[in-house]
Amino acid sequence: MKRITAQGFTVRVGEIELAGERRRGDGPVIVLLHAGVADRRSWRAVADALAVGGADVVSYDRRGCGETPAPSPDFSHLDDLTRVLDVVTGEPAWLVGSSMGGALALDAALAAPDRVAGLVLIAPAVSGQPEPDLAELDPDSRRIIEAMGAADESGDLAEMARLEVLLWLDGPSGPEGRVGGAARELALAMSATILAAGLPEDAGQSDIDTWSRIEEIRAPASVTWGDRDVPFGIATSRTVAERLPALRATEILTGTAHLPYLEQPDAVAAIIARASSPLGA
Secondary structure, eight states: OOOOOOEEEEEEETTEEEEEEEEOOSSOEEEEEOOTTOOGGGGHHHHHHHHHTTOEEEEEOOTTSTTSOOOOSOOOHHHHHHHHHHHHOSSOEEEEEETHHHHHHHHHHHHOGGGEEEEEEESOOOTTOOOOOGGGSOHHHHHHHHHHHHHHHHTOHHHHHHHHHIIIIIOTTOOTTSSOHHHHHHHHHHHHHHHHHTOOTTTTOOOOOGGGTGGGOOSOEEEEEETTSOHHHHHHHHHHHHHOTTEEEEEEETTOOSOHHHHOHHHHHHHHHHHHSTTOO
8 A cells, every 4th residue: 555654844924833744646736624623633534545546635733723823813814824825836726624624715715716726615614604593503502502601601621622522523413422432532632722722713714705705616616514413514515515606516424423534534535536536526
């Protein structure tokens, strides 16, 4: 089997350095953008599988996640991504975005369309999307989110991490511990690091109203989600897929929640490989 070596790198933006890693290949450049409750470690099994297939795979930790520090909240994730693209490639890249990483990918497709070869969106958030009222959510999600609010108020970071993993890894319908082993340990560790950094969730977000402008995105795109995800997130994924003009495919991963690459990395890698192939097939 082909040996895959990840090379660490840093990209300086102002006073901080974004920590990343790259698996070099002769195929398309694929930049993996992690969820808000994760960091670049969440992609490693997917990145290895893509690199075996020849892709040139890049991932990095956004500010306040993994090994990238959290300075003052006056920055732009979009500017950071643009700087990473400047460093790793002079050609348009495929952006694979999960959750908040999906929102970042969509923003980039609007702000810098010449830098984006295509999009693979995994249960994406969307900049400018109206937030649902708590009462509008399904009972399981509402119960967990209310418990998260109480934990946040009391400053119980360990309880916050536990609840985040329950919601996003297990899925709101549970049961808690549905996903165990190394995947759960990693999810808890990533969440704990982010919570300890204390960067506000809305820090670094763009001022682009992508929700109102999805139909302007011309990059070829695929949308994927897990059938155990938060129902509001599933509805968002379906809506994004319906509104993207250059949609190539939608794929539902059965038995997974919001972070399917921690449960089924080979399946997620296969979806990305199909999407980023010349014919998207």
